[in-house]
Amino acid sequence: MKTKIVISHFEGPRTAGYLSYNTLEMFYYGISLAFFKANEHYKNIEFIGNVDAWKLIEKLNLPWSKVHVLHPGIDYDETLLEHFWNYGKLVAMKIAEPPYIHIDTDVFLLKNCLPEFTDFLFQNPEHGVYQYDEVVDLVYNDTKFKSILPEYFYKNNNIENAYNCGVIGIGNKEVRDEWLDPLFVFLDKLKEVYVEHENIDYKAISWPIFIEQYSVYCYVKSSGVNVALLSNSMIDMYRAAEKLGYVHLLSNSKRLPRNEERIRARLLKEYPEQVKLISKL
Numbered sequence: 305m306k307t308k309i310v311i312s313h314f315e316g317p318r319t320a321g322y323l324s325y326n327t328l329e330m331f332y333y334g335i336s337l338a339f340f341k342a343n344e345h346y347k348n349i350e351f352i353g354n355v356d357a358w359k360l361i362e363k364l365n366l367p368w369s370k371v372h373v374l375h376p377g378i379d380y381d382e383t384l385l386e387h388f389w390n391y392g393k394l395v396a397m398k399i400a401e402p403p404y405i406h407i408d409t410d411v412f413l414l415k416n417c418l419p420e421f422t423d424f425l426f427q428n429p430e431h432g433v434y435q436y437d438e439v440v441d442l443v444y445n446d447t448k449f450k451s452i453l454p455e456y457f458y459k460n461n462n463i464e465n466a467y468n469c470g471v472i473g474i475g476n477k478e479v480r481d482e483w484l485d486p487l488f489v490f491l492d493k494l495k496e497v498y499v500e501h502e503n504i505d506y507k508a509i510s511w512p513i514f515i516e517q518y519s520v521y522c523y524v525k526s527s528g529v530n531v532a533l534l535s536n537s538m539i540d541m542y543r544a545a546e547k548l549g550y551v552h553l554l555s556n557s558k559r560l561p562r563n564e565e566r567i568r569a570r571l572l573k574e575y576p577e578q579v580k581l582i583s584k585l
Contacts, residue, residue, distance in 0.1 A: 307418060308404040309342045309349050314374075314392030315356035316385050324410070324558045330567070332582045334558065335409045336364055337571050340578065342407060343367040345416040350404065352396035354380070365581060372399055384491055390512045391491070397474060398484050405473040410558055415549030418471070421532035424524060425473030427552065428535035428544070430466045436518060439510035452493040454486035457519070459526030466517040467524070468541070470552040471534060483523040487515065 313335070325331040343349050351361055352372040361368070374395065376382045384391045397406055405418055405425060419425070443449040443457075474480045524531055535544035545551060553563055572579045 306348050307346055308400075309346045309413075310352060310396060310400045310404045310406040311339065311342065311349060311409060312352045312393050312396030312406065313357040313360070313409055314354045314380075314385055314395075315360060316354070316382075316392075324556050326559050326564065329582060330558070330564055332364060332585065333564075333567050333571050333579075334553075335360075336366060336575070336578050336582065337412055337567055338407065338409045339364075339366040339368075340571075340575050341413050345413050350400060352399055353392065354385075363585065364578075372396075374399070381492070381495070383495055388491075388512045388515060390516050394484065394487065394491075394516060397472070397480065398488070400474075402477050402480055403473070403475045405471065406469075408470045408552070410553045411470050412551045412553075413549070414551065417549040418473070419532055419534075421473050421475055421530070423475045423479045423529040423531065424520070425471065425475075425532045426467040426469060426520075426534070427471040428468045428533060428538060428541040429521075430468055430517065430538055432464050433466065433513075435510045435513050436464065436466065437510075439514045440518070443514070448497055449494075452490055452497065454490050454519070454522075456483075456486070456523045456526040459522070466513070466521045468538075468552075469517050469520065470554070471550070472520075473532070475530075479527070479529050482527065483520055487519055491515065 325334055339349065347369070349368045350370045350372070351358075351366075351368045352374065353361070354374050354376065358371065358373045361371075374380055376385075379399075380392065380395045393406070393408075400406070407413065443453060523529075534548060534550075535541040557563055568579075
């Protein structure tokens with residue numbers, strides 16, 4: 305079966321910072337390069353996003369094989385989208401039909417490089433990342449959070465580990481639903497908790513990382529499902545990415561001038577018409 309690549313994007317308050325790019329123009333360059341390189345090597349691109357995101361995809365004339373356009377209040381919760389920048393990605397992974405590999409819009413597939421897998425594929429494991437500490441301490445030590453956590457959180461004995469999900473493959477519906485269904489129940493309850501406790505900052509970066517990368521690690525460790533990795537460690541992830549043939553510009557590394565220039569130069573060299581299109585927007 306031809307590998308299906310899922311790319312999701314949701315326009316909203318949490319994307320006002322151009323998804324860690326310095327400018328809107330650079331975001332256009334980045335998302336364009338992600339789509340074009342994925343399509344170049346896989347030819348099976350499924351886009352999932354809200355109405356405004358779909359308008360952006362059309363405006364940029366990006367390649368796709370299938371599209372899901374989602375609507376607030378029907379397909380996703382606007383409040384959760386406002387406060388968790390990766391909530392839309394979780395919704396997209398629930399909607400897409402496995403097997404598939406979801407890549408973030410700052411992942412550039414320079415080759416047909418993604419391996420076969422059975423249950424899950426992750427970019428790499430993470431250990432001791434400082435952003436987890438605050439939110440993990442909160443949810444495990446505060447009764448109002450402990451009471452709503454999915455059961456698989458309590459079966460994980462190592463609270464310092466997670467999986468980097470810049471690239472995440474889901475092999476079948478069963479493992480997807482066992483992970484995501486309890487998580488969405490948790491998010492709905494979490495929203496209620498925050499309404500009652502407005503003093504808690506749920507816009508912090510730690511929360512989105514927690515609900516995706518940490519939660520899936522907890523599920524994997526509690527269930528014993530099969531996991532494939534692009535890299536076996538955080539230390540080796542850049543060397544592994546270079547060897548396989550992909551680039552993931554983590555977080556604010558997209559703001560570095562050298563990385564902006566690399567994106568701009570590659571798009572200009574390989575897709576000059578796209579650069580012309582962006583210059584007119």
